[in-house]
Amino acid sequence: MSGSSELPKSLPSQHSENFVAWFRSVAPYVNGFRGKTFVVGFGGKAISGPLAKTFAYDVNLLASLGVRLVLVHGARPQIDEELREKGIEPRYQGNYRVTDAATLDCVIDAVGSVYLEIEALLSQGLPNTPMAGSTIRVVGGNFITARPVGVLDGVDLQYTGAVRKIDGEGIKAQLGLGNIVLLSNIGASPTGEIFNLGMEDVAEAVAVAVGADKLIYLTDSQGASDAEGKLLDELTADAAEQLMRVGDWLSPDLKRYLPCAVRASRRGVKRVHIIGYTDDGALLQELFTHDGVGTVITRESLDVLRVAKPDDIGGLLSIIEPLENDGTLVPRPRELFEREINRFSVIEHDGLIVGCAALYPYGNGMAELACLAVNPDHRRWGYGERLMHHIEQQARVAGVSRLFVLTTRTSHWFLERGFALASVDELPDEKRLMYNYQRRSKVMVKTLVAE
Known part of the structure; x- marks a missing residue:
């Protein structure tokens, strides 16, 4: 122009x-x-x-x-x-x-x-x-x-x-x-x-x-x-x-x-x-x-990693919806985000939400790392790994010793970051009963070492 x-x-x-x-x-x-x-x-x-x-x-x-x-x-x-x-x-x-x-x-x-x-x-x-x-x-x-x-x-x-x-x-x-x-x-x-x-x-x-x-x-x-x-x-x-x-x-x-x-x-x-x-x-x-x-x-970094708030739901959906549409993530009702927004963390770059992840604690010292997603234009900057480490730290503070994820397409990414393949039987009872055998998501577990 x-x-x-x-x-x-x-x-x-x-x-x-x-x-x-x-x-x-x-x-x-x-x-x-x-x-x-x-x-x-x-x-x-x-x-x-x-x-x-x-x-x-x-x-x-x-x-x-x-x-x-x-x-x-x-x-x-x-x-x-x-x-x-x-x-x-x-x-x-x-x-x-x-x-x-x-x-x-x-x-x-x-x-x-x-x-x-x-x-x-x-x-x-x-x-x-x-x-x-x-x-x-x-x-x-x-x-x-x-x-x-x-x-x-x-x-x-x-x-x-x-x-x-x-x-x-x-x-x-x-x-x-x-x-x-x-x-x-x-x-x-x-x-x-x-x-x-x-x-x-x-x-x-x-x-x-x-x-x-x-x-x-x-x-x-x-x-x-x-x-x-x-x-x-x-x-x-x-x-x-x-x-x-x-x-x-x-x-x-x-x-x-x-x-x-x-x-x-x-x-x-x-x-x-x-x-x-x-x-x-x-x-x-x-x-x-x-x-x-x-x-x-x-003066300070343009990147901000913080707990999500209700005003962030629009930004979260813009990142998650494409991954739901291509089958990478399980579709979630929109009202679920409003009820559980406090479980999410987001990373901002210059005021724009570019990544998110959620932590869902279960019993017996286990928790799920869910909805880990990063805007495709910003994946080269390591935001996914930063979000993962942030969720791991939150889990340690909550007394979680084992963190698990369910994934269909990114198993190698998690393998390279300390997760190991596991069976459905290792999931907490509540999560195991909800497991979708049609998706055949891989179960991956990481033992969290105290820092």
């Missing part, structure tokens, strides 16, 4: 069903994001690259859906180009650019040029494009108060600055009017001096000041990865901080952005997303699909 400069008048019939299913699947996100505040930070490379136009399309779509947007841009490559044209050698001290008076002139020229380019991108309205008929108002202002960094390791950084204060109320007032707020990486001090700031620091400070629901960084990589290059789709703030200490393999952008992401998360920003600016539509894919395409950083 966002990657095309022209929109078709109708969908081919063979794609219509997929389109309808996709459109329905994003409805919860549309409802959930309306009225929320997102801060999007991106460097000058994202604007100078080939996907700048489609990025504007995606920003337009978010604004059309009622998302309150603050855009914070940088201009590092544009500043370097200005310096080269004027024959000025860039100087750095640690992670900071040394900004003398001549360099500051280049910063102002480059930042102003990028700002106007973004305004132009967001002002498009050609027919047959995603921005046809859009009425986006982009506003800026003196919302950032800066201060000098000063002397670092004996080097005076001069006009290199840091964020001193953000006018959060002023920004929120503009967002309340339906405007997109566009901010750059420069700020003025109370004495009227202009300072060169880090885009990532500005985005962090703005997100905290306005109480953003999401802070999104567009970077030179798909997201944070481990030493083998595997994408880490979610990190807690503590895990991200540990990655910063050992992650020599991380890209230059990530080394700058991760510290800001950790601080923002710990200071109240609910979600910090890191995605790649080289992937067309990455912003939409990250926000409107459950798995996303980048890395999300939160």
